[in-house]
Amino acid sequence: MDYFIIVVTTAAGLYFHWWLFRRIRQWSDRDLALSFAEGDEPKRQYMLEQLARARHEGISRRELPAWLEQAATQYRPGSA
Template identity: 85%
Template sequence: MDYFIIVVTTAAGLYFHWWLFRRIRQWSDRDLALSLAAGDEPMRQYMLEQLARAQREGVRRRDLPDWLERAAAQYRERAGKSS
């Protein structure tokens, strides 16, 4: 019975740490996307869509900041042309 308790608590602890790690990564990725929008509400929505697109396309996490910066630049370029 002692081993069962140890295995269950260890598994639960490992799962919780994995889950927390994933949540923190999601929050930091979302924060990065929103920081590039600089308070512009339509751009915030656009950047969140681009973050979802990057995740669907499998953009590596280390490449994500550059990828999002290019998406923000494209948005600003399009917004500048339409003004």
């Protein structure tokens, strides 16, 4: 029974750390995308859409800042 408790708590701890790591990465990616919006609400929505598009296209995290910066330069007011 002792080993069962150790295995369960270890597995739960590892899962929690993995989940927290993933959430922090999502939050930092979202903050990066929103930093290009410069407080403009339509551009903010546009950048969140571009972030979703980048995830769908499989853009790597290393390429994401440059990709989002390029998407931000292509933004035209009223195009969101």
